[in-house]
Amino acid sequence: MSDCCYTLPDDLSWTVTAPGNRRAVLSHRPELMLVAFSFDKGAIGALHSHPHTQVSYVAKGVFEVTIEGVTTKLASGSSFIVAPNLIHGVVALQEGLLIDTFTPRRDEFLEGPG
Template sequence: MGCRPAFPSLTPPGAVIRFGAAKEASTMRIAAMTGFSSLNMLPEEKVTEKITRRILVGEKEMMVFWKMQPGAHAALHSHPHEQMFWIIKGKMDFRLGNERRICGPGDLGVIPGGVEHEAWFPEETEVVDIFSPVREDMFTGQDHYLRRG
């Protein structure tokens, strides 16, 4: 269904708005999305037996909705992108640089670009990540740290 409007719509009744029919994200060949949708409308990708994700891509950032099964692991890695996370459900044992914490529902974090980090998921967990700029490695299968664990 998507979002309910906070203000009266300027779109005429019956008009068709195409979600995802937008320009390329920065210089990459990943189509940026515009408009409204819902999480269930985003395709779900099975990354491993224990990790699935849905990705929303804008021109300058992207949001990833993760579902992690018990025992999932995002191996130690770093990337130049700034990353923010929000734990929706479950627990994440997270290492950021030399600091390690157990994060639960409602917990947030900011990971500066270039800082090594790693995550373990002892139970079923849902996490939202926001990256800026868009991470093209997630669209080319080069996110090997996820596919190892």
């Protein structure tokens, strides 16, 4: 599948999270949050866990997605779900964009970098 069409507002406030990675909160309520994560080619979304349920949509690019030690290659148009507290991370095999939802909202994303 080729890269999907997507648009993001020009005035997004991006936060650098790691070399080659940045995020922008698109919208949120206490029970739900929508976030864009942009990755340069080769950038790593380090292995981590959190108490939130996460659903991710690959809007652009190809990623190696690891969840609890199992790695899968996913391209534009694919999606994945991470249950609470599972260790997960990604590697961008191409420049890419993930659109993630979190429930409940990740309040730390509203507090600034990190």
